Amino acid sequence: MKIEIERSEEFIAVHGDFKVLSSAVYNGGFVKAKTIINLNVSRDFSGDAFEVFDSFFEERAEELGLAEEWGLEQREEQREEQREKQREKQREKQREKQREKQREKQREVVGVMTAVPMKNAKIVEAEREPVTAIITAGISKPTEPSSTVNIILLVSKNLSQSAMANLLIVATEAKTAAFADLNVRDENSDLFTGDATDSVVVACTACSGEGAEGEEEGKEEAGKEEEEKEEEEKEEGEKEEEEKEEEERFAGKATRLGKAVYEVVREGVKEALFLHNRLSVERPILTRLEERGIFLAEMVAAGLELYVAAEGEEEVGKEELKARLEAAIKRECSDVNVALLLAAALHSEEEEVRKGRAGEAGAEDAACIVADELIGIDIAEYIGGKKALFNFFYYDTRKPGILSRLGVFMDDAVGGLIAGCMTALLSSSPPLRQER
Numbered sequence: 001m002k003i004e005i006e007r008s009e010e011f012i013a014v015h016g017d018f019k020v021l022s023s024a025v026y027n028g029g030f031v032k033a034k035t036i037i038n039l040n041v042s043r044d045f046s047g048d049a050f051e052v053f054d055s056f057f058e059e060r061a062e063e064l065g066l067a068e069e070w071g072l073e074q075r076e077e078q079r080e081e082q083r084e085k086q087r088e089k090q091r092e093k094q095r096e097k098q099r100e101k102q103r104e105k106q107r108e109v110v111g112v113m114t115a116v117p118m119k120n121a122k123i124v125e126a127e128r129e130p131v132t133a134i135i136t137a138g139i140s141k142p143t144e145p146s147s148t149v150n151i152i153l154l155v156s157k158n159l160s161q162s163a164m165a166n167l168l169i170v171a172t173e174a175k176t177a178a179f180a181d182l183n184v185r186d187e188n189s190d191l192f193t194g195d196a197t198d199s200v201v202v203a204c205t206a207c208s209g210e211g212a213e214g215e216e217e218g219k220e221e222a223g224k225e226e227e228e229k230e231e232e233e234k235e236e237g238e239k240e241e242e243e244k245e246e247e248e249r250f251a252g253k254a255t256r257l258g259k260a261v262y263e264v265v266r267e268g269v270k271e272a273l274f275l276h277n278r279l280s281v282e283r284p285i286l287t288r289l290e291e292r293g294i295f296l297a298e299m300v301a302a303g304l305e306l307y308v309a310a311e312g313e314e315e316v317g318k319e320e321l322k323a324r325l326e327a328a329i330k331r332e333c334s335d336v337n338v339a340l341l342l343a344a345a346l347h348s349e350e351e352e353v354r355k356g357r358a359g360e361a362g363a364e365d366a367a368c369i370v371a372d373e374l375i376g377i378d379i380a381e382y383i384g385g386k387k388a389l390f391n392f393f394y395y396d397t398r399k400p401g402i403l404s405r406l407g408v409f410m411d412d413a414v415g416g417l418i419a420g421c422m423t424a425l426l427s428s429s430p431p432l433r434q435e436r
Contacts, residue, residue, distance in 0.1 A: 021164040022201035025049040026111030043115040112150045112199040122272040129260035130156035137272035155204040163251040174265035285339040302401030303418040328421040345413035376412030383420025391419035
């Protein structure tokens with residue numbers, strides 16, 4: 001079966017003859033379709049999806065190669081003829097007939113929507129299976145993530161409805177795995193798995209004689225051109241029937257097809273998120289902290305809040321010290337060991353304490369839990385040497401600024417980072433460490 005992918009700034013369209021099972025906003029469910037579209041809309045869109053698609057097709061049908069199918073040229077001729085003959089009843093009758101034809105054709109289009117520009121769409125092909133994935137993915141704000149991830153799967157195989165449902169599940173699991181790989185969290189620090197606007201479309205080869213909801217009815221009313229077209233399609237269908245493979249009943253992750261879909265979707269979602277949000281697995285630890293509302297400016301402010309010049313030393317100007325502390329935090333966070341200790345604190349807080357794995361003691365930050373202080377001490381001493389230990393306890397007991405609102409592990413980890421940097425900056429004999 002020939003599949004044509006059309007790409008522009010406003011949309012990506014796939015043309016062919018498909019059986020489709022989807023969660024699409026436009027004609028979702030199990031349908032027979034000739035066109036699948038991912039349409040770009042504004043970020044603040046909140047209107048009626050059907051009105052948007054209907055209007056879009058009215059305006060762009062000729063460009064999409066649907067003008068003849070939608071009958072737009074015939075409608076204009078009918079209107080002209082009706083105006084000339086002034087036959088109101090006939091005009092209304094023709095309009096109603098045209099509307100019915102249009103409604104039938106609308107059921108042959110499946111549509112999804114996204115605010116992600118089409119230039120950031122990712123098209124991925126599986127290596128060992130006839131699968132193509134067209135993916136757009138975007139996250140609005142890292143600190144309050146919402147997303148639209150649209151996944152269109154094109155499978156050049158004859159699949160049963162249950163196999164198509166398998167692939168819907170597999171694609172959703174793969175999308176979730178991609179978010180887990182990227183460690184994207186929601187406002188409650190739970191793993192972000194997607195949003196209500198996400199859609200998955202599974203489209204496979206449509207075989208002659210196999211029905212689906214939305215299949216065109218009333219062929220006896222079709223015009224001569226439609227009859228000729230149907231005859232041509234019938235001949236093509238007969239040829240395909242000779243070569244078609246047996247219907248595949250299963251496509252879960254344990255099958256070759258399911259594994260292939262899982263791989264292309266998992267990698268495709270990550271690549272699409274990088275194209276749109278520059279979100280990568282290797283993003284700096286400071287970026288990951290910012291995604292959780294822990295900003296560099298607040299860490300600097302907390303560090304300066306307790307600053308007092310040592311006896312006999314000249315006090316450093318606040319603006320100068322602010323710039324030096326900011327540079328020090330950036331530098332130290334680029335050290336892989338500091339980054340891993342901070343990441344360990346994040347994991348302990350998000351996956352162990354908040355999920356209840358540390359029991360009531362973890363939830364209450366009981367005295368028996370000292371792992372958080374140990375991480376803070378390790379960070380402080382790694383950066384500022386033994387002197388930093390005293391500064392760590394100074395910050396830990398007073399908890400200035402942002403430290404007062406952080407959780408069980410992160411207040412100590414960030415406190416250790418600040419204490420270590422302040423010690424290294426102000427110590428008359430800073431610790432000697434090898435260049436990292």
